[in-house]
Amino acid sequence: MGTIFLSGGGDKKHTEKFDQEFREQIGVSKPLLYIPVAMKGLASFNDCCQWIKSVFNPLGLQEIVMWSNLNHKSLKDLQQFSAIYIGGGNTFSLLNDLYSSNFDEVLKEYINSGGIVYGGSAGAIILGSNIMTCAHLDSNDVNLKNYNGLNMVSDVAIWCHYELQNDEHIRNYIKEYKKPVLALSEETGAYYRDGHIKITGTEPALLFRGENKTYLLPGSKHPV
Structure with a gap:
């Protein structure tokens, strides 16, 4: 399996350390694929x-290719890139586009064959098990019925833009959907590989399982 980078959704100043670690892992020998849909x-x-270039050009990554249409893409198409960056926005709309184009299956195949994917905010949430962690922020204008994410992080759901006052929402979410939740603030990042998650950034992540809430400190690594 490949590596999944999960960002809590902050601006480029919040994610600078995490973005630098991502750039160091992928190198600069191939272009980065950016998906802003x-x-x-x-x-x-x-x-x-222009925004993605402002993030990664200063880190030495100059070649960035953008796809705004995900139809008729294949694993072979993805293998020309060093990694895939899936940006934030409306999570329901993003997952709807992935499903309608069948790009969700191509993306899972890419990850399972060793690919590297960075998800920012909505892009992180769709990599988890269930996207209703976004329901307090995003509107379902596309009338999406299937809330299952790509489930690439050990059946954990991803909560972005975490703030302390979200705890009650998270516990209500867990009661309804029976999924553990990894909560990331805008200054928190995590990367996942082979059943383990490592925390980076400047703020801890939080792992909610049932009634339990565990702080995961930057620099620490945990099984999930």
């Missing part, structure tokens, strides 16, 4: 492209 209707893709 979660921002459809929220910002122009041209603005999205």
